[in-house]
Amino acid sequence: MSWAVIVFVLASAGLHLGWNLLARTYSGSLRFVWLLTLFGGIAATLTTVALRIPFRLQGIWPYLLGTVIAHALYFSGLSRVYQGGALGDAYPATRGLGIAGTAGLGWLLWGQRLAGLTLLGVIGIAVLVAWPALKARWSLRTIVWAILVGAAIALYSTIDNHGVRLVSPVVYIACQFLGTALVLTPIALREKRTVGIVGPAAVGGLFSVGSYLLILFAYRVSAAAPVLALRQISIAAAPFVGWLMLKEPIPRQAPWIALGIAVGALLVVLH
Secondary structure (H helix, E strand, O other), X not given: OOHHHHHHHHHHHHHHHHHHHHHHHHOOOHHHHHHHHHHHHHHXXXXXXXXXXXXXXXXXXXXXXXXXXXXHHHHHHHHHHHHHOOHHHHHHHHHHHHHHHHHHHHHHHHOOOOOHHHHHHHHHHHHHHXXXXXXXXXXXXXXXXXXXXXXXXXXXHHHHHHHHHHOOHHHHHHHHHHHHHHHHHHHHOOOOOOOOOHHHHHHHHHXXXXXXXXXXXXXXXXXXXXXXXXXXXXXXXXXXXXXXHHOOOOOOOHHHHHHHHHHHHHHHHHO
């Protein structure tokens, strides 16, 4: 993995951690996520216009359609998972499933065969990321939604890994976020209004679109699974940032999981 990709992914992880901490207050609110994707899409579109990047979408419509559907399933499903399980358990479970699924789909669809130690690092990170969920007690409905969300992560990551190579990443993410917001609109508008979410959603949208834009640049030159696995540095850091900023207690297993993810990340970046 090149140093440019490593820098992109680590910067993305920082932004990803930022918007997830912001969204924690509104976990389970699909209206918040809808506004976040809408503001992110508008910001990306304005950036495209300001930089005079041409909207050349010939040949990428199947990828855009696939990623929009997968992202809509991800966001709507994640809100259902949050409603049925603790945030600290629900989110890592879906990410762990998504990493493992991306490695499998990348091999099946694009022929991306990972080197032995890289694959070991990717799978190790996937297991460690999902570890906190193993002790959680969930309903069958929540488990099904968590699996669907993990599958959606694997699907859109695999699609984006190829689709973004056919067009500017800024154009791609603008279409992706606006399309996802459009699909989520009828579902989100049926939810009860939540007071005071517009400002946080706008900030979260900027963080989210910036975070994923960096990932799209990395996808242009790297397989999806190692990039997605390395990005989970944000999950390793989350308990410590929560303790520092929100005065939350650090879970007993967090230091060991963070250490294991760090080792897995070294395997990913060095091979």
